[in-house]
Amino acid sequence: MKDTNFDDQFVQAKDIKMSARGVQVFYGDNHAIKDVNVDIADNTVTAFIGPSGCGKSTFLRCLNRMNDTISSCRIQGLIAMDGQNIYAPKVDPVQLRAKVGMVFQKPNPFAKSIYDNIAYGPRIHGLAANKNDLDEIVEKSLRRGAIWDEVKDRLNEPGNGLSGGQQQRLCIARAIATAPEVLLMDEPCSALDPIATAQIEELIDELRSNYSVVIITHSMQQAARVSQKTAFFHLGNLVEHGETGQIFTNPQDPRTESYITGRIG
């Protein structure tokens, strides 16, 4: 591996937030991700598409080292954020996850109040000096999560009491609260109805101005609607990635074309 070369390249490319080079992931003997190279641009929504089991989620979880919790998982290659290898020994995965927020497929608010759901991250990272600061962070995050108006009067009620769409926006707000630079979303709308999905999509579009967003989706339309860049995964390979418009209108690889037109997947 020519690490130094990569580093040089990253430093020059200012608008690249994260990049992966030659990433291989193994679950035991199972080779889940095969030599993936991809750049994730700042202030952009990148969509990962591909059939089930193709490794999109696995790769996404590599970006904030969530795969560390799986003992059988081995990762090779290089993933860097702002030119820094995130798998370097001196990098603390806990700090990394504060900078690379994650939203999951199923809304999973903590069994705490709405306020505490948001305040938890800032609290453990010491982001707020006092109660006022914390209140401010909570309000700001909830506003960014486009849910403030709906919950401002019941901040002390449990987060589980909200509707599915509200819960998911709460989870996004929670991820924003730790002031991340990258937001990873693993099929954030799969458990939601179309109206809630539309709200989330709108929100994602707004978030783009502040964060680099990576979203996994099974919906071609959604990928086309929200993303600027798209990466197509198939059987652990990154088959193709580029501008969303180009991928959807003029795919280079026959597999991409088959998937987009619904012949595989």
Next chain:
Amino acid sequence: MAFISGISRLKNETPDMRTRRRRRSELRLKAYGILAIAFALLALITLLGSVITKSVGAFTESYITLNVTIDAEKIDPTSDRDPKSIRRADFSGLTKGLLKNTFPHVTKRKEKRELYDLVSAGASFELANLVARDVSLVGQSPRFDFLASDTSDLYLKGEFGKLKQIPTHGQLTIQRTEAMVEISSSQDDFLNILKRINAGLVRKAKTMHIQAARHDNGVTEFVRRAAIATTDEARNENQTLARTHVAKRDQLLAQAQNLETLAATPRGSRSLSREDVSALLKLDGGWIKLTDVSANAATGEILMPLQGTKTQFDEWEMFLTDLPEISRKINDRQIVWLEHLDDLGAVKTVFNTRFFSAGDSREPELSGVWGAAVGTFWTMLVTFALAFPIGVLSAIYLEEFAPKNRITGFIEVNINNLAAVPSIVFGLLGLAVFLGVFGVPRSTPLAGGIVLALMTMPTIIIASRTAIRAVPPSIRDAALGVGASKLQASFHHVLPLAMPGMMTGSIIGMAQALGETAPLIMIGMVAFIVDVPTGITDSATVLPVQVYRWSDFPERAFEARTAAAICVLLAFLLIMNLAAILLRRRFERRW
């Protein structure tokens, strides 16, 4: 469809028939279920019913209320009214003197002892305490409730049967001769008693016939053996044996014959033995026990002197006891004394608060479960303080942090095995290791708590692991996703969600420990401990051990107390299980 209908045609039945058959088997299964539940309920009701009915006697206690003169000369000879010396004074003598004065006719040594046995040995201590607390009572004669002894108490509660009144019609004439009285009635008032005695004679004769038949078998057997005997010696021996059996058989048959003839002449005179139920006459404030009866006349022994010197009585009462004197612990004289006290209105039965406030005692009437209950509390405290944190932390480690490898697998299997180890083994371990090696004081809640903690820990670990596993992984992901460390995710999010389940499991484990006897016996918690323990290093016993000990005591009154102690134990268990259910209801969360 064609394929399926093909099968049904093959089996030669229509789909309709199949549906009916299926419905029938469903109904059958339902019926079996209901039957099983009904059986379980019945068993439970029977168990609770029998324990509760048996325990009823222990929840009341009897007192004999008398005016007692606190004699200043005897109790406080120095006249300094010092509570300490008063407490040491001879109140036992005072009580005895009071009883002697109440029944002045009791003069014989043995009878006196029987009289003193009416009240509990603890009564004079209570009197001493009362007077020591309130020294102004010295020289007064306050009314005092003397605690009845266990046998008196049992009699008053009807444990030895009540006196049954037999209707009388005639006029009674008595003739006093020394201690005995000749009695005659103008009617056949004693015929009832005679009938009972005759029935008893017939029963006795029947038993004799059965015994005789047994001897007869012996005769046949020895005659046979003599006939096939090969040596003279053996023949002689068997013949001798046959002869003795013949003699015994004939003797029994003759006796039975006598009894039957006697029973066949219904009006003849009979004597009442200790094996017959006692017949007691109450007249003119005194009591007479019949010793010989015929249909209209009797001889009696005066148990309690008559007030006047009258010889003719129109009003008199006759009683029969339920049990013969030989099969009850209280004799006729004591019954008469108690009945006399009852007639004076000096006997009362009240709710037994002592049972819930006293420690153990050799005297059933003085014993209570409080000591054992407090011992149980301390033991459970130690058990909980040790087993809960260790159990929960082990569960968290194994579930959240431990790598899944051969060693943790081995540990897991062994924890599950530990839950199945017989509890007495833990007792042995406690004896050998904690008492033997570490020198933990024996018979203490500390030692008991440690042993029970070992026993409870596997249950808590298993329950806690199940509770942790029930927390959805999405919660962990969420916590890790916002940058919580593994420890923070476990303690801030998983643990609170798993806590109700852990608590429920722990309470159930504790309830199991609460009922444990065997390991505590091994570490000496079976000792006789009167004092209520004040800490975890005082000698103590626990409720189940108390039940075990009382069940082993010969005094009849402990029977009810054993059942009552079981009720208390069951109440504890019920409360703990209720707490488990409430916790589950209160903190159950959906996610």
